Amino acid sequence: MHDVILVQSTTHAIRIEKLLKKAELQVKLVPVPRHLSSDCGVAVRILADERNRCEEILSENSTPFEQIASLKK
Amino acid sequence: MIYFDNAATSWPKPDVMLEAMSHFVREVGANPGRSGHRMSAEAERVRYGAREVVAEMFGLDNPLRIVFTPNATAALNTAILGILNRGDHVVTTSMEHNSVMRPLRALEENDIEITEVRCSPDGTLDPDEFENAITPKTKLIVTIHASNVCGTIMPVREIGAIAGEYGIPYLVDAAQTAGTVPIDIVADNIDLLSFTGHKGLLGPTGTGGLAFAPDFDIEKMRPLYRGGTGSRSDTQHQPDFLPDKYESGTCNIVGLAGLAASMRWIREKGGVGKIREHEAELTSRLIEGLGGIDGVTVYGTKDATKQTAAVSFNIRGVSQSDAAEHFGDEYDLMCRVGLHCSPAGHRTLGTFPNGTIRFATGPFNTSEEVDAALEAVTKVAGE
Numbered sequence: 001m002h003d004v005i006l007v008q009s010t011t012h013a014i015r016i017e018k019l020l021k022k023a024e025l026q027v028k029l030v031p032v033p034r035h036l037s038s039d040c041g042v043a044v045r046i047l048a049d050e051r052n053r054c055e056e057i058l059s060e061n062s063t064p065f066e067q068i069a070s071l072k073k
Numbered sequence: 074m075i076y077f078d079n080a081a082t083s084w085p086k087p088d089v090m091l092e093a094m095s096h097f098v099r100e101v102g103a104n105p106g107r108s109g110h111r112m113s114a115e116a117e118r119v120r121y122g123a124r125e126v127v128a129e130m131f132g133l134d135n136p137l138r139i140v141f142t143p144n145a146t147a148a149l150n151t152a153i154l155g156i157l158n159r160g161d162h163v164v165t166t167s168m169e170h171n172s173v174m175r176p177l178r179a180l181e182e183n184d185i186e187i188t189e190v191r192c193s194p195d196g197t198l199d200p201d202e203f204e205n206a207i208t209p210k211t212k213l214i215v216t217i218h219a220s221n222v223c224g225t226i227m228p229v230r231e232i233g234a235i236a237g238e239y240g241i242p243y244l245v246d247a248a249q250t251a252g253t254v255p256i257d258i259v260a261d262n263i264d265l266l267s268f269t270g271h272k273g274l275l276g277p278t279g280t281g282g283l284a285f286a287p288d289f290d291i292e293k294m295r296p297l298y299r300g301g302t303g304s305r306s307d308t309q310h311q312p313d314f315l316p317d318k319y320e321s322g323t324c325n326i327v328g329l330a331g332l333a334a335s336m337r338w339i340r341e342k343g344g345v346g347k348i349r350e351h352e353a354e355l356t357s358r359l360i361e362g363l364g365g366i367d368g369v370t371v372y373g374t375k376d377a378t379k380q381t382a383a384v385s386f387n388i389r390g391v392s393q394s395d396a397a398e399h400f401g402d403e404y405d406l407m408c409r410v411g412l413h414c415s416p417a418g419h420r421t422l423g424t425f426p427n428g429t430i431r432f433a434t435g436p437f438n439t440s441e442e443v444d445a446a447l448e449a450v451t452k453v454a455g456e
Contacts, residue, residue, distance in 0.1 A: 009304035009317045010106040010114070014121040015137060031109030039306055042109045042117075062135055064314065 001048040004030065006037055006066040013042045015063055023057050025050045036069050045071070075406045075442045079435030080221055080249060080383040080413075082271045082278060086335060090276060093334035094327050105326055106303035116326055123333035124316075130336060130345065131266060131284050132257035138285040140319040141329060145248040146172040147297070148267035148283040151319055152244045153177065153215065155294040162186045162210040164203065166227065167421045168196050168220045171414045173246055177215075186210070192421050195374045196225030204235050214243045218250040222418040222429065223373030224356070224380030226254065233262025242293065248272060249381050252336075253352060255345045264289045273348070275339060275436070276332030279325045291315060298322065348436045352382040355434040355443050359384050362447035368454045372422045372429060385422070385429035388454045393430050396453055404449040408432050 007013045013029055020027040025046065032043045046054050051068060058065060076084050097119060103112035105120045124136035133139070142148045153176045157163060163180075165173060167189045177187050188206040192198045203214070214236045219226045229245055236243035244265040247256060251266075252273025258266055263286060270280030285291065291313075299311045300321030312318055339345065357377035363369050368389035374380050388396055393410035400406040411428040412419050419425040432446060 008312070008314050009302065010117040011121060011124070011137065011316055014114070014117045018121070029109075029114045039304070041106065041303055042114055063137070 002045050002071040003048045003051050003068050004033060004036065004071050005044040005046060005054065005068050006032065006039075007042070007044060008064060008066060010041050012063065012065065013044055015061075016044045016058060016065065019057055019061055019063065020044070020046065020054060023053070025054060025057075033069075033071065037066075075404070075438075075446055077406060077408045077432040077434060077438070077442075077446060079438075080272065080381075080431065080433035081409055083273065083275050083435050085437055086275055086277070086331075087338040089334040089338050090331040094277065094331040097327050097330035101330075104323055107323075119330050119333065120324070120326055123329040123336075126333050126336040126340070127268075127282065127284065130251075130256070130340075131268075132259055133284060133287065135287065137315050138287065139282055140285070140316045141280070141282040141324055142319075143279055143325065144271075144281040145246065145267050145269035146281075148281055149173055149215075149244070149246055150176050151283060151297040152265050152267065152294065153180070153213070154297055156213050156242060156244075157185050158212070159184050160210065161212040162188065162208050163213045163215065164188045164190060164206045164211055165215050166190050166198055166217065167192050168198070168222075168225065168227070168418045169215075169217050169415070170221055170246065170248065170418070171416070172248070173215055173217065174417055189417070192225075194421065194423055195372070196220050196223050196418070196421060197374060197379070198227050198232075200228050200231035200235060203232055207235070207239055207241065211239070211241050214241050215246065216244075217246045217248075218256070219254065219381045219383075220373070220415070220418050221249050221383060222413050222415050222431065223385040223422060224249070224383035225373050226250070226380055229263065230261045233264075236264070237262050242289065249383065252339060252345060252348065253381055254349055258284060258286050270328065270332040270335075273345075274332060275335040277328045280328040280332045283319065285315060291318060296321070351436060352434060353377040355438055355440060356380065356382045356384060358440055358443045359432060359434065359447070362443065363450065366447070366451050366454050369450065372424060381433075382435065383431055383433045385424070385431050387424070387427075387429055388450065391453060391456075393428055396430050399453050400446075400449055404445070406446055406449055
């Protein structure tokens with residue numbers, strides 16, 4: 001099961017990717033799922049199991065994001 | 074050939090700069106922030122890498138607080154025009170470059186009052202004078218970090234401490250010092266630091282930016298431009314977060330790829346401190362040599378520990394333009410003469426309106442080149 005972090009901009013996506021990779025969490029940049037947002041850029045896909053850890057890391061590193069949504073697949 | 078015009082733009086550049094730019098155009102190519110595909114994400118990684126290395130050099134933890142602009146002038150205009158409003162007061166110095174003074178003069182027409190704190194004839198500033206200039210209406214303090222005319226370094230940390238006490242944002246123009254003098258935005262009490270990529274940072278022209286202190290509130294500053302950012306595309310209003318608030322329009326990503334490579338090269342070669350050491354040695358040799366030539370007047374502090382590598386001087390009885398022609402034709406020596414876009418600086422030094430001859434060494438210059446240039450000055454002065 002995956003969750004997806006919707007971000008403010010691709011700059012934020014790259015920062016989040018780097019921070020989560022450094023913490024050895026599974027992370028992949030994906031196009032923003034159309035059903036979640038009208039935005040045209042990238043989102044950050046993570047493991048649903050690692051969502052809480054991700055939120056902690058982003059908060060510790062003053063890195064804002066729009067929301068974290070569940071992906072059903 | 075001797076290139077002594079590093080205060081205008083540095084030359085040569087590290088090979089890795091050109092390699093990174095060529096690699097970007099050939100292999101990465103895409104527009105960062107505009108699409109979700111692999112190449113665009115890679116372009117964003119390149120830009121983020123540039124933010125990281127800039128943040129690190131200026132003592133910031135968070136690369137999101139680095140905004141890129143086409144040059145230092147754009148960064149200064151963004152901050153000055155974005156912060157000040159009708160009826161406000163701004164404090165600056167009598168050593169500023171026109172990139173600060175021209176936007177400020179234009180604002181005078183909008184009832185914005187300017188106080189220029191007088192510097193000594195060697196360009197030095199007394200921070201106490203600064204405090205006296207502050208009024209309840211003061212909404213911005215802006216100073217050059219080091220004079221582009223004679224290199225004199227301003228007491229930035231002391232001015233920043235005063236600005237902090239009064240809760241006034243402090244904007245520092247680091248065009249001459251980014252990459253040549255160590256800067257720590259937090260320790261130096263700076264709120265906003267404008268920098269250019271093509272001088273001390275050894276990057277390409279068309280790069281520069283504005284670095285934001287961790288606690289600077291961006292609600293206090295309007296963007297200069299508004300437009301496409303690739304983010305929040307569903308709304309016609311400008312994003313309110315860093316860096317997008319101030320980064321509309323496609324950026325010079327090829328240039329930023331080169332800038333990041335040059336800055337990593339600086340880091341690998343021992344960092345800004347090492348460059349500072351090398352330039353201080355050359356500057357000291359130059360000042361001492363010029364001081365010993367009959368008819369030569371050197372301006373500024375004449376102390377390499379108190380200035381950058383920009384050394385201004387005049388030769389009695391020789392116009393600056395004649396001197397420049399001699400240096401160019403007979404010695405293949407490149408320098409800049411005249412007013413250096415700083416009528417304020419030259420007035421302070423007493424060299425307005427004729428100006429000075431400026432020799433500005435850089436990391437690739439050698440003491441042999443300094444000696445050869447001194448010989449050229451000796452000959453021109455003796456003719």
